[in-house]
Amino acid sequence: MRAGGEKVLVDVTQRFGDLVVLDRLRFSIAANEFVCVLGKSGCGKTTVANLLAGLLPCSEGAVTIDGVSADPRRHELAFVFQEPSLWPWRTVRDNIRIGLEIKRVPAPELERRVADMIELVGLRGFETYYPYQISGGMKQRVAIARAFAVDADLILMDEPFAALDEQTRHGMQAEVLRIWERKKTTVVFVTHNLEEAIYLAERIIVLTEKPTRIKASLDVELPRPRDYAHPGFIALRKRLGELMGSAW
Amino acid sequence: MKVEADVLEVARAASVPATAGRGRSLRVLLHNAVAALAVLAAWQVATWVVRSVFFPSPWQVARALVDLGLNGDVAGHTLLTHMWWSMARLAAGFLMGVLLGVPLGLLMGLYKPLYAGTRAALEPFRFIPPIAWIPLTIVLLSGFSRYVFLIWLGAFFPIFVATLVGVPRVEPIHKNVAKVHGAGRWYILRKVVIPSILPDILGGMRVGMGTAWMTIVAAEMSGGETTGLGRMMVNYAELIRIPEIVVGMILIGALGFAMNEVLLRIEQRLFRWRWEVTL
Amino acid sequence: MNGNVDRKDARMTSMKRCTVALLVVLVALALPVVGAAQKMTTLRVGDQIGSELDYGPYWIAVEKGYFKEEGLTTVRKTYPNGPATLLDYNKGELDAVMAGFGPFLQAASQGSDYVIVSSITKGNAPLVARPEIRSAKDLNGKRVGTPGLGTIHDTMLTLYEREHGIKVEHVSAKITDLVAMLEKSEVQGILCWETVAATTVRAVKGAHYLAPLPVIPGAESLEVIISRKIAQSQPEVALGFTRALLKGMRYIDKHEDDALRIIARAMNVADALEVAKLAKAQVKITDPYMEPKSAQIIYQALVETKKITTERVKSYDDFMQRFVDYSFLKRAEESLKGWEPKR
């Protein structure tokens, strides 16, 4: 499974004022790995993603990517945010362009990639629509297209499908896997949904509640495409439920 | 993937303004015509009630308008000259207000210490009405520059303040989208901050436009130039000819309304991405 | 039942008591008012900022008690200019007005009604110029400030242009702003009323009276009017008011230095006495009759410049006939034969 070497190293304590959110949280991620970070709401998952993206300075410790501390200006990152993040003043197409624009990808290449991504997420015909004109699911697909348009070697996804209905979510999950398989990059996928984690991940990192540490790290060695009815799937789901507490 | 459902949703969203558009705009037009007629009627009734030789009827004002339009005013200027000069002064002062208000608002919005360190020196000016500056400008400035300065005073603060308070309200997530791809400050300013606060700026501009009109008329009334709608009105006030004064009032109202509509149209054009443009 | 009646009675008595108390208070309040009304009539008089010298006779009459002798008290209301005064007059806020001949003509042509009982000022339209302007020709093509398009001074400037065959730009401004505008060369000359002209000559270095006297000799300037209602229903009040002003004029004639001192006290400017003395040369305030020739020229100029329409006031003679009434003045003169103003 761990095809490349260690891509990401996290060893961090994070505080907001007196509130200790992450308590010496340590883990590493291999290159081209698909990792799900699983935890209850409020345990600090978004904080972890922000630290990985270098959007937040560490209170203590460090996050390193390829041996240097996380800094979006030095790494090729992509981020699908939990909250709605499309720029409302740009059309679907122009939203997808953002990353490429910043990376100064030359025009013909840029156009080609944008067109590819639009095709990939099934938004052809909606290129000139503004975010307010499309549904929540479409917005999320635009956000994904935007993240995957750049040649990121680390893709961060923070509960990207939490706001979607189940059917749409399944479609999107399959799509993310397809893209990951095609591009072979490293993905850190944050979620509080057990089945989603099992369906997607090669490895699941389970977090405790605040102050947050690692409760477990489980490899998922089920064949793809994964089947919710597979006994291994059900067993793993049970195991994770126990780890996360009775409410699950 | 539920593409069909999405398409339906899109169709619904797009169709709302399209189908309702024509019928509604006709009805709105009708309402406005009725309201305007009601104002006229109330005015006519008022002339019957007040019964002062100096309180003009709509008819007298209409006659004065035609007379002014055809023969010019008592000082030998045409109505167009007065309108042109008022608008030219207004445009120059307003443009200065935008050119100074937006960059300064951006600068101080982005660099909080700059604003914090100067606000005691800056903010008090906000509460001095431009009209209060008139006596001082009569001592210090002459002609065109005096009006431009006064209008600039009137337009600057609404625009500056709108920009200033808009900057911290930019959604952090929109900035983060650019940041994760390694965007620099300049890119974020140009592509995130400015588009985000543009509606605020335009709103400030419309407020500033109102202040500018108030200021220009008061300034022209203070004297020193022979043209401008404010000047024309004072001239007729001195001749105790009220119908011509009311003509001036109506023209100011109409020009102000027209300019506001232009700004609104620009807003609607620019901000097609917003559901609606607020008044 | 019983309780109700009782309460009603109690209310009645308390109401009665209240009414009685109220009546007592009202009577007590009314007594002095009624008493005063029998002795004194109050007249509300409108005038303009910075025109104390022009209305000198009024101030003398106040100071010397001439109004009181006629059973009159005056309440002064001051306005930025003549037209503003006349608009308020037309609302019924004033009983008498002192203002320029021009505004009176304009008001009449718009339908206002009043009675001119006396002229009060002549001249009073000096042209003050910047040092570099040495003659009327130097002003050609320049900017000259006046206190407003509707003032008599703007018309005087028109007449001055005609007289000297020049053309200037008439720049209207608030009378109190004219000094500053001349000082910084925004205008090269100003034509306005005293004592502002005198103040300017003293304040602006090198400024001088280019034309101390108006182009038309004896130029009619300011009049005193009284409302038609008072003139008709209280002729003794109109007479008393006119007589008090006439006494003021006689006093100025007789004791000019002392009169200027009194006026200076009312002026409320720095070096008031010096300013008043300087200004007095340009102003004549002791002739109660209008100067007909200049008045006619002014009327004509107003018509020609379209400042007044001839719809309501057909001609100069029409105006004089309907709006001027010297009968009070004549009676006052009659009754003042042998009267000497005492210091």
Ligand SMILES: Nc1ncnc2c1ncn2[C@@H]1O[C@H](COP(=O)(O)OP(=O)(O)O)[C@@H](O)[C@H]1O
């Ligand atoms: N900028 C911040 N300032 C203060 N507290 C914060 C901040 N960001 C997150 N927190 C707190 O940290 C905890 C974890 O937040 P978050 O990472 O958003 O959780 P999750 O994404 O797992 O739901 C929460 O209790 C939240 O209130």
Ligand SMILES: [Mg+2]
């Ligand atoms: Mg979160």
